[in-house]
Amino acid sequence: MDINQEFANSVNDPTVRGLMNEYVSSRDEKVFPCNCGGTTTKRCIGVLRTCIQTNAPEGGVYTKLDQTGGIDFRASHTALLNDLNAKYYTILNKISEKKIFIEDPPHPEDPDLQVKMENAKDEIEKMALVLNEISYYINQIKIDLA
């Protein structure tokens, strides 16, 4: 599935929620759909935002060979790649922060510690799913720009 706002808003930490929503907005605004509908040879992912096809052109990976896939403007793709890379590492840092909290809680006597730790674990799992999706798009764009 594509990460969506509902998924982002199910996170407890408002900062993490903000990061996820920023990613969703950025993706929906900047990642082009490619032309992968209509034939059985094309396996589309999610909402046709990207598609994987064995034989280019039309769809397939985001390569310069796929001129009919709605891909254009190397500059905008480079900007998008930089943007996604930044988001990837911001979320990875957040995961690191949450792991430190779990492994070495700042206030071990906090009566709500157990709940807070469960929330942190849940957030790590959700951020991991977001990272997986971001890395998919990063790949496609890197291939396009290769």
Next chain:
Amino acid sequence: MDIDQEFANSANDPAIMTVINEYIDSRDSLPACNCSGTSESPCSGSTLRACRKVVSPNGGVYTKLDQNGGLGSEAFNQTVLDDMETNYNMVLSKITEKKIFIENPPDPQIPDLAAKMLAAKNDIDRMAFVLEELSFYITQLRIHLA
């Protein structure tokens, strides 16, 4: 599916076969994580090498929280991550090389150019699948080491 040797050896270019097989060696050095046995733990691929599970511990993403997932030492995982990042960049370079060949063939007069270009396109698509899988494992390892 996990990329396997059969997939690697179906590449047209022997250099690409080697690059993909080197990736498989890196990946297969990773321990399986413990994600079998419950309905809420869908495993990725067929070998239980990585699994996506909403609730840790036992499998889930490769985090330090998942102590019983059969993960090796931090140093070992760092080495595998380094190897995989090298594999990733090598595959991406090969994609660039193939794209340059297609877009600007060195000898446009050779009689089997069309066949060679098609083979190059197939190799690009094949390598794109490898990059997708590689980036999944890279992300899991980065999360584990975060």
